[in-house]
Amino acid sequence: MGNTLVIVEPNQDASMQMFTAAKELxxxxxxxxxxxxxxxxxxxxxKAYQVSxxxxxxxxxTDAIAKAIELSDATTILIAxxxxxxxxxxxxxxxxxxxxxxxxxxxxxxxxxIQCTRPVYGGKFVAKVQAxxxxxxxxxxxxxxxxxxxxxxxSVQEIEKNVDSRESILRVEESTNSEMGVAEADxxxxxxxxxxxxxxxxxxxxxxxxxxxxxxxxxxxVDEGYQLVARQVGLTGTVVAPRLYIACGIDGAIQHLAxxxxxxxxxxxxxxxxxxxxxxxxxxxxxxLFELVPALTAQLQTSPQPA
Amino acid sequence: MKILAITNxxxxxxxxxxxGELNINSxxxxxxxxxxxxxxxxxxxxxxxxxDDVDEVVVMxxxxxxxVTALRHAMAMGADRGVHIVCNDVWHDxxxxxxxxxxxxxxxxxxxxxxxxxxxxxxxxSETMGPAxxxxxxxxxxxxxxxxxxxxxxxxxxxKIGGSNETIEVxxxxxxxxxxxxxxxxxxxxxxxxxxxxxxxxxxxPANVETSTTIVDFKMPPEKGACTMIDGSAAEMATELxxxxxxxxxxx
Numbered sequence: 001m002g003n004t005l006v007i008v009e010p011n012q013d014a015s016m017q018m019f020t021a022a023k024e025l026x027x028x029x030x031x032x033x034x035x036x037x038x039x040x041x042x043x044x045x046x047k048a049y050q051v052s053x054x055x056x057x058x059x060x061x062t063d064a065i066a067k068a069i070e071l072s073d074a075t076t077i078l079i080a081x082x083x084x085x086x087x088x089x090x091x092x093x094x095x096x097x098x099x100x101x102x103x104x105x106x107x108x109x110x111x112x113x114i115q116c117t118r119p120v121y122g123g124k125f126v127a128k129v130q131a132x133x134x135x136x137x138x139x140x141x142x143x144x145x146x147x148x149x150x151x152x153x154x155s156v157q158e159i160e161k162n163v164d165s166r167e168s169i170l171r172v173e174e175s176t177n178s179e180m181g182v183a184e185a186d187x188x189x190x191x192x193x194x195x196x197x198x199x200x201x202x203x204x205x206x207x208x209x210x211x212x213x214x215x216x217x218x219x220x221x222v223d224e225g226y227q228l229v230a231r232q233v234g235l236t237g238t239v240v241a242p243r244l245y246i247a248c249g250i251d252g253a254i255q256h257l258a259x260x261x262x263x264x265x266x267x268x269x270x271x272x273x274x275x276x277x278x279x280x281x282x283x284x285x286x287x288x289l290f291e292l293v294p295a296l297t298a299q300l301q302t303s304p305q306p307a
Numbered sequence: 308m309k310i311l312a313i314t315n316x317x318x319x320x321x322x323x324x325x326x327g328e329l330n331i332n333s334x335x336x337x338x339x340x341x342x343x344x345x346x347x348x349x350x351x352x353x354x355x356x357x358x359d360d361v362d363e364v365v366v367m368x369x370x371x372x373x374x375v376t377a378l379r380h381a382m383a384m385g386a387d388r389g390v391h392i393v394c395n396d397v398w399h400d401x402x403x404x405x406x407x408x409x410x411x412x413x414x415x416x417x418x419x420x421x422x423x424x425x426x427x428x429x430x431x432x433s434e435t436m437g438p439a440x441x442x443x444x445x446x447x448x449x450x451x452x453x454x455x456x457x458x459x460x461x462x463x464x465x466x467k468i469g470g471s472n473e474t475i476e477v478x479x480x481x482x483x484x485x486x487x488x489x490x491x492x493x494x495x496x497x498x499x500x501x502x503x504x505x506x507x508x509x510x511x512x513p514a515n516v517e518t519s520t521t522i523v524d525f526k527m528p529p530e531k532g533a534c535t536m537i538d539g540s541a542a543e544m545a546t547e548l549x550x551x552x553x554x555x556x557x558x559x
Binding site: 055056057058059062083084086087088089090091093094095098099100101102103115117118119120121122123124125126127128129130131132134164165166167168169170171172173174181184187211229230235236237239243244254255258261264265267268278279281282283284285286287288291292294295296298299300303 | 318320321324326329331342400401402405429430431432433434435436437438439441442443446447448449450451463467468469471472473474475476477478481487488519520521522523524525526527528529532534535536537541542544545546548549551552556558559
């Protein structure tokens with residue numbers, strides 16, 4: 001069994017969870033930081049590599065990872081299943097003649113080979129996939145493993161950046177809205193059609209911000225124009241798996257459930273006790289959201305979240 | 308200029324799926340084109356309609372008979388011809404699909420300036436086919452694209468990354484993964500559906516491609532434990548909910 005190479009996106013908590021997974025798989029752990037950060041020399045690994053890139057582009061990152069794979073003698077590559085992880089893993093696997101196991105919700109070693117579980121068919125089923133005998137590039141869903149709090153003192157080797165003229169970043173427009181996206185949020189407070197207006201969603205934003213999260217919406221709420229499609233959670237929106245998902249006034253259409261049932265803890269707030277959302281919820285509150293959401297906000301304001 | 312759009316057939320999400328041997332039971336499944344692939348096909352067809360230099364829009368799919376459903380739908384939307392890479396095995400991972408397509412393109416002698424595919428495949432729940440295909444073809448790619456301008460020999464593709472909109476310029480040939488809001492897919496009227504049946508559909512056998520991963524177990528997701536109902540007035544509910552989230556679930 002070869003070594004494990006963890007790909008680290010700077011300032012990405014999910015990347016630090018990959019070290020926990022790597023430790024469970026055994027073997028030496030190496031890491032490659034995509035970008036410049038001071039973190040490389042304290043990562044919990046034997047050897048660290050770094051490629052200076054201000055922003056991610058696939059060809060530059062793939063080239064750097066291919067070099068790091070060779071240097072580290074790695075046969076298992078772990079990448080957090082973030083937007084960049086999804087984009088990068090298959091390219092690396094194809095470049096290095098390996099296999100890709102994407103969006104895994106568990107990674108274990110059985111009889112010497114790696115097995116991953118991952119949702120398929122809109123989360124209606126779970127497949128356990130056996131990795132190849134060769135190189136495996138694995139992306140793991142955020143929050144599948146705990147964030148590693150260990151540190152190390154690896155030597156850091158700079159990998160030469162190979163700029164590819166076929167791709168270049170033309171412009172970056174910082175969104176005027178600094179609100180976090182649903183894909184990367186740890187806590188999502190989601191609203192359905194009963195919210196009734198864009199203004200009423202402000203109440204959800206207040207609650208979400210107190211919990212350190214952001215707001216999602218059902219397809220019905222998006223169709224009504226209360227929120228932009230980027231906030232839509234579900235099979236045809238964004239599939240999310242945060243630590244905490246609070247569904248406010250969402251009945252739970254199949255497409256919505258498929259997009260959020262992987263969440264660690266689900267709270268359903270709905271005045272209809274028969275709403276399907278209660279079937280997937282961990283905690284249920286049969287209550288008018290316009291009464292309970294302000295009550296939660298008020299109590300959080302008086303006893304705030306520890307940072 | 309030649310454009311290729313990749314399509315997949317997926318089970319209609321409104322239908323019921325039952326378990327089969329290490330996969331779903333495919334008998335009785337109603338198949339439809341993967342919703343994200345519709346953005347790819349629509350984008351391809353719009354480019355053909357708007358520009359004089361687009362000679363052909365080809366659609367390609369890997370799979371069994373169900374793949375034809377996706378190809379015919381794409382042709383009804385306006386694609387000129389289809390290529391069906393026949394493969395009846397139960398499980399293909401994304402790299403397998405990408406390799407089959409790359410090999411088929413290589414063997415056909417066609418060269419495409421722009422390859423479009425959907426961001427996500429809703430039966431494999433994966434986003435990994437596109438970048439792998441781009442790598443096998445040796446071309447750059449851009450993921451999750453919400454705006455696309457195609458010039459001469461280059462394309463500017465915009466996607467959301469983190470909190471910002473980033474526009475990437477790629478030299479053609481390139482692969483673009485299409486996300487929602489890129490275009491509004493048309494729903495083909497019946498006459499177009501009828502015409503599409505007469506469009507050329509080539510059937511080819513895949514080259515000798517091996518799947519490197521195997522499914523060893525397939526099951527329903529674990530049942531969530533029963534939902535714990537919280538009672539009381541709104542204020543009491545809020546207090547109790549925050550308590551359980553902090554003390555029992557430990558998520559706050």
